[in-house]
Amino acid sequence: MDQAEELGRESAEYAKAMDGPPILLTRASEAAITRRLLAPIFRGGPGWKLAFLITLGGSTICWLAILYTVVTGIGTWGNNIPVAWAYAITNFVWWIGIGHAGTFISAILLILEQSWRNSINRFAEAMTLFAIIQAGIFPVLHLGRPWYAYWILPYPATMRVWPNYRSALPWDAAAISTYFTVSLVFWYLGLIPDLASARDTAPTLTKRRIYGIFALGWRGSARSWRHYQMAYLILGALATPLVLSVHSVVSLDFAIAQLPGWHSTIFPPYFVSGAIYSGFAMVLTLMIPVRRIFKLHDIVTVRHLEAMGKLILVTGSVVYYTYVVELFIGWYSGSEYEIGTIQARLFGPYAWITWTVFGLNFLCPNLMWFKSIRQGAIWMFVVSILINIAMWLERFWLIVTSLNRDFLPSSWHIYKPTYVDGTIIIGTMFFFMFLFLLFLRFVPFIPISETKEIRHLLVSEEHKRERERHAQGIDR
Amino acid sequence: MRKGLIAEYGSPESLLKGALAMRAQGFTAMDAFTPYAVQPVMDALRVPRSRVPLYCLCAGVIGGGYGYLIQFWMNGFDYALNVGGRPLGSVPAYIPPTFEATVLFASLMAIFAFLGFSGLPQIAAPIFSVPGFERASIDRYFLGLESLDPAYDPEIAVRILRETGALRISFLPVEAPDDAPIQEPA
Numbered sequence: 001m002d003q004a005e006e007l008g009r010e011s012a013e014y015a016k017a018m019d020g021p022p023i024l025l026t027r028a029s030e031a032a033i034t035r036r037l038l039a040p041i042f043r044g045g046p047g048w049k050l051a052f053l054i055t056l057g058g059s060t061i062c063w064l065a066i067l068y069t070v071v072t073g074i075g076t077w078g079n080n081i082p083v084a085w086a087y088a089i090t091n092f093v094w095w096i097g098i099g100h101a102g103t104f105i106s107a108i109l110l111i112l113e114q115s116w117r118n119s120i121n122r123f124a125e126a127m128t129l130f131a132i133i134q135a136g137i138f139p140v141l142h143l144g145r146p147w148y149a150y151w152i153l154p155y156p157a158t159m160r161v162w163p164n165y166r167s168a169l170p171w172d173a174a175a176i177s178t179y180f181t182v183s184l185v186f187w188y189l190g191l192i193p194d195l196a197s198a199r200d201t202a203p204t205l206t207k208r209r210i211y212g213i214f215a216l217g218w219r220g221s222a223r224s225w226r227h228y229q230m231a232y233l234i235l236g237a238l239a240t241p242l243v244l245s246v247h248s249v250v251s252l253d254f255a256i257a258q259l260p261g262w263h264s265t266i267f268p269p270y271f272v273s274g275a276i277y278s279g280f281a282m283v284l285t286l287m288i289p290v291r292r293i294f295k296l297h298d299i300v301t302v303r304h305l306e307a308m309g310k311l312i313l314v315t316g317s318v319v320y321y322t323y324v325v326e327l328f329i330g331w332y333s334g335s336e337y338e339i340g341t342i343q344a345r346l347f348g349p350y351a352w353i354t355w356t357v358f359g360l361n362f363l364c365p366n367l368m369w370f371k372s373i374r375q376g377a378i379w380m381f382v383v384s385i386l387i388n389i390a391m392w393l394e395r396f397w398l399i400v401t402s403l404n405r406d407f408l409p410s411s412w413h414i415y416k417p418t419y420v421d422g423t424i425i426i427g428t429m430f431f432f433m434f435l436f437l438l439f440l441r442f443v444p445f446i447p448i449s450e451t452k453e454i455r456h457l458l459v460s461e462e463h464k465r466e467r468e469r470h471a472q473g474i475d476r
Numbered sequence: 477m478r479k480g481l482i483a484e485y486g487s488p489e490s491l492l493k494g495a496l497a498m499r500a501q502g503f504t505a506m507d508a509f510t511p512y513a514v515q516p517v518m519d520a521l522r523v524p525r526s527r528v529p530l531y532c533l534c535a536g537v538i539g540g541g542y543g544y545l546i547q548f549w550m551n552g553f554d555y556a557l558n559v560g561g562r563p564l565g566s567v568p569a570y571i572p573p574t575f576e577a578t579v580l581f582a583s584l585m586a587i588f589a590f591l592g593f594s595g596l597p598q599i600a601a602p603i604f605s606v607p608g609f610e611r612a613s614i615d616r617y618f619l620g621l622e623s624l625d626p627a628y629d630p631e632i633a634v635r636i637l638r639e640t641g642a643l644r645i646s647f648l649p650v651e652a653p654d655d656a657p658i659q660e661p662a
Contacts, residue, residue, distance in 0.1 A: 030511065030615035154550060162550035166559050171572040178576040182583045189587055193512070193613065200610035216597035219604075220612050221620075222508040222518045224594035229513055230526035231590035238532075238579050238586070249572055452615075453512040456488065 014461040016115065017454065021306060021375070023116045025298035027459060030452050034197055037299075037448045042203055044441060045293055052441075055434035062427020065420050066141060074144040076420045082406040083415040088142040090395045091425050094278070095135035095432075096176070096250060097271070097391065099183070100243055101279020102128030106186060107239035110232075116307055118450040119300050123290070124283050125187040126445070130435040131282070132180045134428040139172075141424075168252040175249040179242055186235045189228070192218050194444040247271040254398075260337040261345070261402035264329065270322040274391060277315035277365075280308050281387035286436065288381045290445070299446060302375045309374035312387070316365025323358065337407065345401045349414055353397045360390035477507060479649060480623040481633055482606045483642040484616050488514045491617035494640040495520045498621065501636060505622035509603070509612040517617075531589040532582045539581025544574040605650040620648075 017023045026033065069076050079086035102124040109117040140149045152173045154163055163170040195215035202208035218224070248268035255267040284305075291300045330342040345354050364387045373379045400415050439445060485491040491508060495517055498506060508517050551557050552564035559566075591597065603609060603620070612618050619642075621633055634645055 031611075034511075034614045154546065160555065162555045164557055164559070165547045165551050165573060166557070166562065166566055166569040171576075174573040174576040178580045181580060185583055185587045189590065196613040197511070200613045212599055216591070217599045217601055218596065218613070219601060220509045220511060221594070222510070222514075222521050222523050224596070225510070225513040226518055226523045227526045227528055227590045227593045230528040231586045234529055234532050234586045235583055238536075238583050241575070242579055245572070245575060252572075449512040449613075456512070460489070 011461065013115065013457060017458060021301055021303040022458075023119070023301060023303045024451065024454050024458060025301055027455065030455070033452055033455065034201065034448055037446050037451065038198055038201055038444055040294060040440060041198060041442055041444060042201075042207070047293075048437065048441060052434070052437050055430045055437055058427060058430025059434045062424060062431050065423040065427055066137070069141055069420060069424070070146060074142070076418060078415060078417040078421055080413070082411050082413055083400055083403045085142075085399050085403060086415055087396075087417055087421040087425060088138040090392065090399055091428065092135050092138040092142075093250060093271075093395045093399075094392045095131045095138075095428070097247060097275030097278045097395075098282045099128040099131035099135070099179070099279065100247060100272070100275035101283050102126070102131075103179075103183060103239050103243045104276050104279065105283070106190075107236045107243060110236040111240055114307075115454060116303055118447055118454060120283065120287060120304055120446075122187075122190065122443075122447050123286065123439070123445045125183060125190070126436065126439045126443070127279075127282060127286060128183050129180070129187060130432050130439070132176065132183065133435065134432050136176065136180075137424075137428065168249065168256050171249045172253055175246045179246045182235070182239055182242055186232075186239055189232055189235060190447060191443065192216060192228070193220065193449040194447060196220065197448050198444060243276075244272055247275040259402050260335065261330070261341040261398070264326065266322055266325055266329070270319070270326075273315045273318035273322070274394065277312060277319055278387060278391035280312050280315065281364075281384040281391070284308055284380050284384035285388060288377050288384070290440065292377070296446065299451060305377060305380050306371075306374050309368040309380065312383075313365045313368035316361060316368075316387075320362055320365070323361075341402060341405065344405050345397070348401070348405070350397060350401050350404075353393050354401070357390055357394045357397055360386050361394065364390065477620045477622060477648060478602050480505075480628070480647070481621045481630055481637075482603070482609070482646045482648060483619045483621075483637040484608055484611075484644045484646075485619065485641060486616065486643055488517060488617050490641040491619055492517050492520055494619050494637050494642060497636050497640050498619070498633065501632065502627040503621060503625055503633070504627070505625035507620045507622070509609070509618040509620065511613050511615060511617075514617070526593065528586060528589045528593065532585045535585030536578045536582035540574050540578035542581075543577025544570055547573060602649055606646045606648065607650070608644060608646075616643075 028036070077087065079088070102121075105117050105124040106121045106128075109121075140146045143149055151157075152163055152170055154170075165171070192215060195211050196218040199208055199211040199215045202211055248271065251267035251271035254262040255264060257263060287300060287304070291297060327342055330338040333339075345351070364383050367373050367379075367383055373383070404415055405412050483494060485494060488510065491510070491514070495506060495508065499520060504522075506521050508514070508521060510517065547570045548565050551566075556564055558564075606618075608616065609618065619637070621628060630647070637645055
């Protein structure tokens with residue numbers, strides 16, 4: 001009875017995997033798949049050293065700019081009253097948002113049993129971790145005195161004060177640190193079986209020892225697998241509300257302020273959908289070159305592009321819907337400040353950003369209606385870059401256009417970034433790529449055991465169908 | 477596993493066959509070592525339900541309670557803050573950190589419970605000295621029979637396992653590098 005149920009389930013999973021473009025094209029042996037997916041960490045990829053040096057140089061410049069900021073003071077940046085939040089918070093929101101797609105892929109798609117997630121979840125999760133690291137830099141620097149950043153933590157201080165938990169900022173600290181910790185744990189748990197594969201195929205003793213230590217002695221025992229699966233599922237279930245909560249909390253930083261253009265209840269869903277939208281774009285930006293460089297077209301297939309294209313369409317449409325609602329509610333409120341903010345956004349000094357954001361964020365998701373674009377790697381890459389730019393501009397627009405026109409026209413002020421602002425944001429992109437390159441070089445970036453599991457499912461189901469066809473042929 | 481018999485198989489199906497045959501013989505103390513989770517094998521071995529969720533639930537409840545109470549105590553008593561005349565125990569404001577604490581505690585418990593129940597980390601284990609066991613994480617499927625089992629009889633076991641297609645059978649503990657394998661891979 002049990003086995004019959006099992007077979008029925010397998011057939012259903014097979015049908016799901018092969019519905020549309022298949023999720024896995026390779027039928028190579030398990031040993032061959034393992035060897036191939038571990039080759040990048042033992043032998044490296046083409047041009048890795050050059051890319052590594054470039055990103056190392058870029059990160060160094062970023063760190064020098066940060067050092068200059070810390071030593072000289074926050075006056076090196078362009079922000080001032082009334083635009084007290086500018087590039088720093090824009091970058092923070094942008095990077096945190098990018099992280100969300102990783103958690104969405106690893107958690108929500110796990111709970112929804114979307115097996116296509118298995119080929120890309122590892123590097124989407126790594127992207128999350130590295131994006132949170134970049135994001136974390138900005139609020140700390142924005143303090144002006146980053147060495148006091150620990151004041152946000154509830155520790156028993158000699159001054160006998162505690163953080164004020166009625167403010168959204170300590171929520172933010174709690175949300176981001178929890179998010180990072182949970183993402184790290186989730187990522188590492190998923191890595192354990194693959195680190196064991198790396199240990200068992202390592203070409204040198206040193207590598208064998210290092211991967212052996214990180215694999216924690218994993219043996220793939222049936223009992224361990226049962227606990228593993230359960231722990232993985234639980235982490236997925238715990239990370240699911242986290243995807244929705246982190247950016248909601250970030251949006252509350254804005255929404256609980258009374259500024260026109262920020263003080264809006266639509267902010268949490270607006271931020272979350274924007275985050276997932278921009279995150280999927282970043283996954284594509286990273287995935288498409290990696291797929292081409294390592295020739296992974298049979299493991300990261302057209303199906304993955306297609307599925308992510310559809311998700312971009314959905315989340316992008318939610319974002320666009322929010323733009324419309326925001327404009328409508330601003331007008332409907334009857335408040336002259338809200339209406340003034342909307343007028344300033346549409347026709348004021350930053351109008352070009354508004355129209356760029358509206359244009360790109362309308363165009364990019366709607367291109368996903370077309371199958372040829374959704375399935376074309378180059379198209380998707382171009383679109384993903386445009387989305388990344390549009391979403392950065394969107395956050396800048398959201399933050400600066402509300403701040404630069406204060407309630408008092410006498411304090412209106414046009415924000416201009418300095419070269420330090422620019423260096424730090426460009427620099428964090430290099431630092432992000434630097435971490436990502438290290439990840440590609442030292443960590444198995446496609447989940448090996450899950451790929452083998454899917455392969456086994458597909459192969460055994462195909463054999464079964466072959467046999468059935470054969471039997472029918474003989475009957476006839 | 478410290479002492480017993482290890483059989484190597486080339487596919488999860490033959491491993492399943494072996495496990496079912498041994499179970500039919502009355503063996504219960506068995507474990508399988510596979511490169512990925514094989515659900516039917518876990519069911520055939522009657523691996524019990526994991527208790528990880530229970531631990532996570534407890535950790536989550538404790539974390540959430542702690543998160544809430546510590547805020548209540550900090551902002552309501554030890555450093556009572558009057559923010560615009562709002563009540564000192566402002567429940568809605570404390571919910572986001574409470575939620576974060578719940579998730580944090582439960583997630584950390586998930587990985588620690590998994591490690592604890594699986595007996596990890598254990599970097600060096602006796603089973604690693606079984607010849608060919610390094611392929612347990614690549615493309616071979618191993619069935620381990622504990623010698624503690626009252627039904628344990630190496631001769632019967634070797635015969636049955638060979639019939640079900642075992643490629644090689646070894647004994648634990650492995651004494652010397654070469655005398656362990658009884659049968660070389662076919």
